[in-house]
Amino acid sequence: MTPERPADIIPVQERPAPVSFGEAFLFWLKLGFISFGGPAGQIAIMHAELVERRRWISEKRFLHALNYCMMLPGPEAQQLATYIGWLMHRTWGGIVAGALFVLPSLFILIALSWVYLRFGDVPVVAGIFYGIKPAVTALVLHAAHRIGTRALKNGWMWGIAAASFVAIFGLNTPFPAIVLAAGLIGYFGSQRWPAVFVLGGGHANGHQGYGLALIDDDTPTPAHARFSRSHLTKVLAAGLALWLAAMAVLVATQGWQGTLTQMGWFFTKAALVTFGGAYAVLPYVYQGAVDQYQWLSGPQMIDGLALGETTPGPLIMVVAFVGFVGGWLQQVWGPDALFAGAAAAATVVTFVTFLPSFIFILAGGPAVEATHGKLGFTAPLSAITAAVVGVILNLALFFAYHLLWPQGFGGAFDAVSAVIAALALVGLFRFKTGVMTLLGMCAIAGLSLTFLQSWLA
Secondary structure: OOOOOOOOOOOOOOOOOOOOHHHHHHHHHHHHHHOOOHHHHHHHHHHHHHHHHOOOEOHHHHHHHHHHHHHOOOOHHHHHHHHHHHHHHHHHHHHHHHHHHHHHHHHHHHHHHHHHHHHOOOHHHHHHHHHHHHHHHHHHHHHHHHHHHHHOOOHHHHHHHHHHHHHHHOOOOOHHHHHHHHHHHHHHHHHHOHHHHOOOOOOOOOOOOOOOOOEOOOOOOOHHHOOOHHHHHHHHHHHHHHHHHHHHHHHHHHOOOOHHHHHHHHHHHHHOOOOOOHHHHHHHHHHHHHHHOOOOOHHHHHHHHHHHHOOOOOHHHHHHHHHHHHHHHOOOOOOOOHHHHHHHHHHHHHHHHHHHHHHHHHHHHHHHHHOOOOHHHHHHHHHHHHHHHHHHHHHHHHHHHHHHOOOOOOOOOOHHHHHHHHHHHHHHHOOOOOHHHHHHHHHHHHHHHHHHHHHHO
C-alpha cells in the first residue's frame, strides 16, 4: 500500500492509468522532433513531460536512471529515454524510445547536409541558424538552472558543482576525472554524512509536489527489469553479433580499407570514449575525420556542428553530417550515386555510434534497478549529478562566448545575438515559453534580420 503523504506537499491525485505501447510510441516520436537544446535541454524536456506533466515516473526514479546514464559513454539523454522506455515496456520499449530519439535527427541532418553540399550557402538557412543559435544558448542556461535547483539542495552539492566548474573551465580537467572525483566524494562522504548524499541532495521526498507516479518511488521493479546472468549474456551476445554482422557486410562489399568500413571502425571507437557528451569527443572526431582520414575539411566540420546544434536529437548526431559529407566527397557508391552513398555513410556512422548505448542500457539496466534506494550506489551518483551542473554551466558559457564573439574576444561583439538570447531567456524564465515556440520565434527573427540586412546592403 502506498504510504500517505502530507497534503501540503502532495496533491490528492490518483495514480496515472497504465500507458499502452502505442501511447508511449507516439510520445517518443514527438520527443524525437522536439528534443532541442543539447543534453541539458533534452533532459529538461523529458523531466517536464514524464515527471511533472504525465507522471509516468517519479522524480527519484528519473534521477536514479539519469545518474546511471551520466556515467556511461554516449549521449545521456538518448540513453535516459531508452532506459525509461525499457522500464515501461520491456526490450522493445527501450529500442523504440531510443531509436525514435535519433531517427528524426538523422533524416533531418541528411536533408540539410544535402542542401549544404548541393546549394552551398543558402541565405534562408543561414538566417534561420542566426536566430536559433541564441535560443539554443538560452535553453542550455535555462536547463542548467532547472537541473541545479533539483540537484543542489545543500552546501556540499553546491561545493561539488562549483569545484567541477572550476576544474573544467579553469583547469581543463577531463570530464571522466571530474566524474570519478565526484563519485569518490559521494561514496566516502556518505559514510560520514549519509543524509547529505541521499538522491536529490538530502531531501527524502522526491515528488516535488507532482503527485503519484505510474512508476513511483515505492513501485516494485517489474519482472523483466530484474537482474539475471542469462539476460546479461543474451544482450551482450546480441549486441556483439549485430556489430560483427554490420562490419562483416562492410568488409565484404567495401574491403577493410574502404571508406564505409573505416568509418564504421573509427566511429565504433569514438562511441566508446564519448564520456562528457559530444563536446568531449569532438576533438577526437576532428582529428580522425579531418586530419587523419580527410573525409571533410575543418570549416565543413564547424558547419556540421552548427547543424547539429540547431536540429533535434543528441548533439553527437554531428557524426551523421561527417558521414554524409565524407560519403559524398569520397563517392563511396560512385559518382552516379552521390546522395545514396552519402546517406548510407551517415546511416552506418549513426548505427555504430548508438549501438553501444542500447547495449549499455538493456544489459546494465537490471543491475541499476537492483540498486534503487541503496545509498552506497546512489550517494556517488548524487554527487555526480551535482558535478554535472558545473559542467553544463561551462557548456553554456562556451556557447555564449562563440555566440557573442564569433571571431573571438579580439573581434566585434554581436549585439543582435545578445538581444535575441536575452529575449529568449526572458521568454523561458518569465513567460514559460515552450521549446518549439521559442525556436520558431527566434528562427523568424533571424530570418527577418538576414533579409533586412540584404535589403539595406
